[in-house]
Amino acid sequence: LPGFPQLCSAHRSGPQKSREDPKATGYIGSGWKSGKRQVSCHKHVPICCCCPSPCRHLRLLLAIPAVIMSDTAVEQKRAFIRRKKREQIGTQPPGAKALTEEQQTMIRELIIAQVKTFDGIFMHFKNFRPCPQDLESLQTQSNEEAAKWCKIREDLRSVKVSLQLRGEDGSIWNYKPAADNSGKEISSPLPHMADTSTYVFKGIINFAKVILLFQDQISLLKAAAFELCQLRFNTVFNAETRTWECGQLSYCLETLEVWVLGGFQQLLLEPVLKFHYMWKKLELHKEEYVLMQVISLFSPDRPGVGQCRLLDRLQEWFAITLKAYIKCNRPWPAHRFLFLKIMAMLTELRSINVQHTQWLLHIQDIHPFATPLTQKLFSITNG
Structure with a gap:
């Protein structure tokens, strides 16, 4: 998957059986960044693609769409937050000034x-x-x-x-x-x-x-x-x-x-x-x-x-x-x-x-x- 780490530490020791045909990753030798860490991959290490089942990174990536809110839900949530803030701040409308x-x-x-x-x-x-x-x-x-x-x-x-x-x-x-x-x-x-x-x-x-x-x-x-x-x-x-x-x-x-x-x-x-x-x-x-x-x-x-x-x-x-x-x-x-x-x-x-x-x-x-x-x-x- 583009932009996501293709290597798992559990698979660096040797080739593993995968449900899919193993494919060489494009990041070999160039390394990839994960947060602030730089991970280098050596060419002499046997590699294959991570299997989605045991890889925690892929499991997280697959779970993300399930928790993403729709645009309508996001707007409703924001409106609810704004209403709560107005109730907490007080009864005055936005921009109201005290009497001189x-x-x-x-x-x-x-x-x-x-x-x-x-x-x-x-x-x-x-x-x-x-x-x-x-x-x-x-x-x-x-x-x-x-x-x-x-x-x-x-x-x-x-x-x-x-x-x-x-x-x-x-x-x-x-x-x-x-x-x-x-x-x-x-x-x-x-x-x-x-x-x-x-x-x-x-x-x-x-x-x-x-x-x-x-x-x-x-x-x-x-x-x-x-x-x-x-x-x-x-x-x-x-x-x-x-x-x-x-x-x-x-x-x-x-x-x-x-x-x-x-x-x-x-x-x-x-x-x-x-x-x-x-x-x-x-x-x-x-x-x-x-x-x-x-x-x-x-x-x-x-x-x-x-x-x-x-x-x-x-x-x-x-x-x-x-x-x-x-x-x-x-x-x-x-x-x-x-x-x-x-x-x-x-x-x-x-x-x-x-x-x-x-x-x-x-x-x-x-x-x-x-x-x-x-x-x-x-x-x-x-x-």
Whole structure:
């Protein structure tokens, strides 16, 4: 066999019987190398080819093909080794870098601002308008007001919201929507829900003022108020019970059995519910929530904003920080698409915001429940 020693020490003493015809080797007199050793063969030594059976060198050579792996098996083995190495090294993806000191400081400041401006248990939410228990009081209206409310009820007929209020003394007060579809079930809690949203809007305004990079641009606040409100409400949303748990208050959206095509439910309510369920499914960290809020707030393409280049650089910086945080703190590769999912859902929330504003403008003349702050944020004017 070429490239393999043809002589065996056991056969140098004389000719041996072989199963094959003996042939003279071509290495006689020239010698051959085995590793680092040089073996010389003398011409006067009787030689013949090694018999495969007793020669250990030939037996090894014949056994080699049996242990050689196929190309597919080799690739699978290499992939398995790489996967094991990644698991041993840690959860960070290849090339992931730690957050810079500037990014860590910025995240800490945002968390502090969030804690100061968002009361997750609604401890300071007082003097709100409760849902009236006497629904007949809603009927004591002028003919013009009654016609306006009739339009609201037509759009919101199948929206049923139940409210539970737990008092400081341990008492529990429940509001349940009416069983019929008269429209009273939605007109009753609207003033209270408007007060709840206003309470969150005030926190959003204070959050923007705390951020050092934020300049007092009313246009940014008006455009992003609804989006930040939904992000904050999502932190208290319980997907299993369809309930927003706001401390002593609990808002539960009843099962929607009737969907009015083209109405409020299809336009706004269904996308909002889908949004909250998808966010809760991601199990986001509080750091990711605050970074999403500033990404939404510092949007350079809002109508009427100035310094678009500065806002664009700030938004890009916040997005890079969010991506770096995910890479450093999320298991890899299970969450390798989390950043892309977040950005896509922020875009979807932007579309819901546009629909929400259109709906508010649609009922701008029939909004006895709207607070002055809500009217200012969404440019709602009387008559």
